[in-house]
Amino acid sequence: MRSRRFIPPFLIAALGMLLSVCAPETANPPPGGIAPPAGNGVPLTLENIFRDQRGGASDAALSPDGRWIAATARGPDGAGIYLLDLTEEPPVPRYWLAGSRPVWSPDSAFVAFFRDAELWRAPVGDPDAVRLTEGLSGVRAPAWSPDGTNLAVMADASGSQDVWLVPADDPGEPRQLTAGAMTVDEVRFGVSWSPDGHEIAFISNRAGLAADDVRIVNAETAAERRVSQMIRAISTAPAWSPDGSRLAVLGVRNDEYWYLDISDLYLLDPDGGPEEPLPMSGHATAYRFRPFWSEAGDRLFFTHQERGEHHLWSVPAAGGAATRLTHLGGVFGSVTADAAPTRFTFVRSAPGEGPDVYTVSAAGGPAERLTRFAPEWEGVRPPREISYRSFDGHYIQGFLYAPPQVDDGAVCPALVQVHGGGTNSYLDGPNLVEQYLASRGFVVLAINYRGGSGFGREFQDLGDEDWLNGQALDPGAAADWLREQSFVNDQVGIYGYSYGGMQSMAAITRTPDKFDAAAPMAGIYSERLTFEHQDRLGRIFTIDGHGGLPDERPEIYDKTETLARIGNITAPVLIQHGELDVRAPFLNFELAVEAFEEHGIEYEAHTYPERHGFRDPENRIALYRRVEEFFARHLGRCSP
Secondary structure, three states: OEEEOOOOHHHOOOOOOOOOOOOOOOOOOOOOOOOOOOOOOEOOOHHHHHHHOOOEEEEEEEOOOOOEEEEEEEEOOEEEEEEEEOOOOOOOOEEEEOOEEEEEOOOOOEEEEEEOOEEEEEEOOOOOOEEOOOOOOOOEEEEEOOOOOEEEEEEOOOOOEEEEEEEOOOOOOOEEOOOOOEOOOOOOOOOEEOOOOOEEEEEEOOOOOOOOEEEEEEOOOOOEEEOOOOEEEOOOOOEEOOOOOOEEEEEEEOOOOOOOOOEEEEEEOOOOOOOOEOOEOOOEOOOOOOOEEOOOOOEEEEEEEEOOEEEEEEEEOOOEOOEEOOOOOOEEEEEEEOOOOOEEEEEEEEOOEEEEEEEEEOOOOOOEEOOOOOOOEOOOOOOEEEEEEOOOOOEEEEEEEOOHHHHHOOEEEEEEEEOOOOOOOOOOOOOHHHHHHHHOOOEEEEEEOOOOOOOOHHHHHOOOOOOOOOOOHHHHHHHHHHHOOOOEEEEEEEEEEOHHHHHHHHHHHHOHHHOOEEEEEOOOOOHHHHHHHOOHHHHHHHHHHHOOOOOOOHHHHHHHOOHHHHHHOOOOEEEEEEOOOOOOOOHHHHHHHHHHHHHOOOEEEEEEOOOOOOOOHHHHHHHHHHHHHHHHHHHOOOEO
């Protein structure tokens, strides 16, 4: 980790310890409107959040016969794959294997899984595993052939993301099926086998930078054909209908805005044909999810995110009314089903509840929690969902986290949290960083600013070609709302990571009077000057958000430009960035620091040997420790 401190020493005040004592349970909500926690648990520290207590399930796979669940989790017997037998009452998770991301064979007798970046196979319940690959670079997203003899995977050993075949019975030589299917840095997509086992569907950008076409490759001859060319696929893999006559894929038309979290459901003919969305009430959430067919092929199931919550929905394959299957709320991780499907298994988390394994019958009824891998956190208080009116009358959703001191009538400084992703959303999950900052004496309001998902296509369209402009006024309106609350003093800061870093910097340049301190992290501050340094996903996102390349839409890039407005900043800034970042290129950090120096802005800067998503827990701890200490210095603490 490397640190650079550019703030004059005389401006650094001594940092005292912030009160973090939990208030006793009361019959009435405190002024913040948030019920106190019940009981004790793991101390809510940054070390526990990012390193020592990172418990819970990360994925769960339901076997095709519906009997077994294999879940990657950190549990009482360590980190690895746990096995649950659903014929037990209740099912008990038992440690099975060292590894992660299990995928069941069609006969439910084996799982393929990952260990030390290689693909392995193990019989159900048996820890004696066989390694299937050795040195195949970047292997991921395995899918068993219907006869169980091969696994199709994506791997980057060819210098691009391509489809490979790996023998499943015994270690053998992997066989490359495609060439140049996808750029090497694009790891969102997987593969799926046709029911007869002859063909494999995958996603390719061979036709162009922004093309995410559905293609099919023959597993024997490697002959390939393009199925779609008018849409951009988003779901992790196309889903074959039981009779092999259609492919279900979540995506958007090429001429539409590229919304990752709100997409249409397309049913494609594997031999080509019309590419029209299934007419249905609503949209699907595609990013990280895929659709499922019913056994008869007459219905589809999909995940949808609405107002920060995930749910399972279903729609007739002929189109029509989409109806909701689950009513839990919270946030979903992996979603899988048995072969029929008669049952779904998913990882879910929520405020006060870490990620654990759940199941629900396709026939309906209550979802059932099967595991308790996740730790219970001391002092965690579910946020209160609120709305506030923004500058143009639109109401913006927010999640309000109040410090325990508020229960006793204290008045505290406040923070506006702006989420990453831009067109994504702040989800109503554990959100332990916000919980931690609230426990340290800050009122935190996490907002779902315009342009994000979960509120309808029209709300997302408000950000189209208006990034960081009108969109960046929503945080300022949140700061105004906070100052009107009796439990908030006059000090308000703002912070965010990735697009949240972009929004944080944009807000203090466009509404400098609204914020008293800002902590942007891993943001882009000049789309025009750093576009050529971005990875594929970042460039597509930038092009779509601006309606074209920088030289094609200069007036739109002028609107989103934050670097040119840095001279407007009046608040102290803490800027942090990964030196290896290519999603939000490190050049953004360097340009911002140069502009701070030029305009005499009070700032502190730190960099880390990391990419866009920090991997080293110590760097994550340092990142947010600096955020906490920075706001404590500049905004103060709670007062009676």
